[in-house]
Amino acid sequence: MTGTTTGSPVPFEAAVSRYDPVIGLETHVELSTAAKMFCGCRVGFGAAPNSGVCPVCLGLPGSLPVINKAAIEYTIRIGLALNCTIASWCRFARKNYFYPDMPKNFQISQYDEPLCTDGWLDVEIAGQTVRVGIERVHLEEDTGKSLHVGGATGRIHGADYSLVDYNRAGIPLVEVVTKPIGGTGALAPVVARGYVTELRDLLRALGVSDVRMEQGSLRCDVNTSLAPAGSAEWGTRTETKNVNSLRSVERAVRSEIERQAGILDAGGRVILETRHFHEDSGTTTPGRSKEEAQDYRYFPEPDLVPVAPSAEWVDQIRAALPELPAARRAELKRVSSQLRTEWNVSAADMESMEHIGALGLVKQTVDLVTGSGDTARAAAFARKWWLGELARKANESGIELAELAISPRDVARVIELEVSGELNDKLARRVLDGVMAGQGPPDEVIAARGLAVVTDSGVLAAAVDEAIAANPEIAAKIRGGKTAAAGTLVGAVMQATGGQADAATVRDLILQRCTAQS
Numbered sequence: 001m002t003g004t005t006t007g008s009p010v011p012f013e014a015a016v017s018r019y020d021p022v023i024g025l026e027t028h029v030e031l032s033t034a035a036k037m038f039c040g041c042r043v044g045f046g047a048a049p050n051s052g053v054c055p056v057c058l059g060l061p062g063s064l065p066v067i068n069k070a071a072i073e074y075t076i077r078i079g080l081a082l083n084c085t086i087a088s089w090c091r092f093a094r095k096n097y098f099y100p101d102m103p104k105n106f107q108i109s110q111y112d113e114p115l116c117t118d119g120w121l122d123v124e125i126a127g128q129t130v131r132v133g134i135e136r137v138h139l140e141e142d143t144g145k146s147l148h149v150g151g152a153t154g155r156i157h158g159a160d161y162s163l164v165d166y167n168r169a170g171i172p173l174v175e176v177v178t179k180p181i182g183g184t185g186a187l188a189p190v191v192a193r194g195y196v197t198e199l200r201d202l203l204r205a206l207g208v209s210d211v212r213m214e215q216g217s218l219r220c221d222v223n224t225s226l227a228p229a230g231s232a233e234w235g236t237r238t239e240t241k242n243v244n245s246l247r248s249v250e251r252a253v254r255s256e257i258e259r260q261a262g263i264l265d266a267g268g269r270v271i272l273e274t275r276h277f278h279e280d281s282g283t284t285t286p287g288r289s290k291e292e293a294q295d296y297r298y299f300p301e302p303d304l305v306p307v308a309p310s311a312e313w314v315d316q317i318r319a320a321l322p323e324l325p326a327a328r329r330a331e332l333k334r335v336s337s338q339l340r341t342e343w344n345v346s347a348a349d350m351e352s353m354e355h356i357g358a359l360g361l362v363k364q365t366v367d368l369v370t371g372s373g374d375t376a377r378a379a380a381f382a383r384k385w386w387l388g389e390l391a392r393k394a395n396e397s398g399i400e401l402a403e404l405a406i407s408p409r410d411v412a413r414v415i416e417l418e419v420s421g422e423l424n425d426k427l428a429r430r431v432l433d434g435v436m437a438g439q440g441p442p443d444e445v446i447a448a449r450g451l452a453v454v455t456d457s458g459v460l461a462a463a464v465d466e467a468i469a470a471n472p473e474i475a476a477k478i479r480g481g482k483t484a485a486a487g488t489l490v491g492a493v494m495q496a497t498g499g500q501a502d503a504a505t506v507r508d509l510i511l512q513r514c515t516a517q518s
């Protein structure tokens with residue numbers, strides 16, 4: 001061994017002035033198919049450990065895998081959206097390695113015959129378009145999940161014991177691998193983040209995954225290498241594993257550039273290895289030295305037939321692709337002034353909506369609201385939610401609006417119920433909370449938690465009469481013409497109905513009752 005493999009990190013600006021970074025991203029995406037990749041087990045996050053398993057995904061002797069057609073279709077959808085060539089014939093391969101979370105001791109993956117190859121994705125960075133080449137998109141099965149108990153870090157070192165949950169084993173997993181991305185200089189960390197953001201939005205639009213980074217359905221490995229500025233040769237890369245937020249993708253690249261520059265400045269060499277990113281310190285530490293492909297002893301999976309998607313099927317899938325984020329953004333730009341008029345908002349309002357990434361969400365929501373008969377009114381409600389309560393929630397969780405566990409369809413439904421008087425503002429808030437807590441779409445949350453506004457006139461009338469009887473002196477004031485005093489009684493009725501009445505209706509009813517009795 002020659003030269004050092006350590007060195008003090010170099011400040012970022014200095015590092016990128018002397019070295020050219022080259023990055024590469026490998027993104028794993030759990031598909032949201034109903035069943036697993038090679039068996040009929042249901043897929044779901046948060047189920048009791050080892051409740052969603054069968055002989056196939058547990059790798060029991062004698063069990064045989066069968067390919068899930070929906071997973072193939074989803075993968076082709078992704079490949080087409082990334083401008084890839086779709087293989088007319090390809091095979092799965094066995095990737096052999098031992099790890100306790102992999103019950104078969106091999107993973108069914110794709111090796112030299114990926115389903116989709118050679119595409120690209122355009123990413124907007126500071127008004128410029130960076131075209132990121134896509135090397136391949138292939139399909140494999142996910143592994144189980146180890147849980148290391150005891151110890152400070154949650155890693156196996158220092159743990160008292162380990163548990164393993166095979167629910168995730170066999171979930172269809174797509175891996176999207178970029179070509180090396182060079183020439184971005186100081187923008188490399190931002191390009192990495194921009195690429196993952198664009199890919200995530202694309203996958204969400206395709207409806208193939210719920211792309212929840214915090215739940216692990218979208219996971220990123222980030223390759224980084226440095227070469228002396230102007231050099232034609234690439235440096236040795238490191239692979240930072242499982243970087244689990246957009247912000248971490250940017251920080252991981254930045255930290256690796258600073259660390260590797262320190263080693264190269266000291267005349268040392270960077271080791272080809274995997275590294276772990278630490279959210280708290282924003283730095284990486286070494287994992288294992290990187291395996292070479294031959295360590296996995298790949299060979300064609302003998303238990304599966306080849307995959308041969310027909311040209312007609314691929315054309316059908318292409319024809320059914322939804323509008324993709326880039327096209328949607330261009331369309332929003334085109335109709336922006338028309339929307340301003342329809343929604344009756346100022347240019348500054350439009351700009352602030354765009355700035356926090358709410359414009360597209362508000363537009364989708366307004367488009368989905370039916371029966372309001374008034375676009376400006378629907379837009380006012382949509383802006384109230386996306387720019388108010390939901391923006392606050394996203395901010396609190398340190399995520400973007402689009403990452404919230406709520407869709408424009410959910411918000412549109414809540415608005416319909418507000419417009420029809422079935423929800424008031426307070427109840428609507430609780431319904432949105434329920435949706436974000438994973439309790440289902442609005443109507444399910446309302447049914448489960450009994451959140452509909454009390455519209456039963458008998459129930460309301462009884463509550464109003466009770467409030468009047470309990471507050472005779474206030475009722476007398478109202479009868480005497482001081483209608484402003486009704487506010488106290490409205491409060492009493494709202495309390496009696498647990499906030500589930502429409503305040504305006506209650507007020508009308510109180511005034512009506514008091515007049516009738518006088």
Ligand SMILES: [Zn+2]
Pocket residue numbers: 036039040041052053054055056057058170
């Ligand atoms: Zn199974």
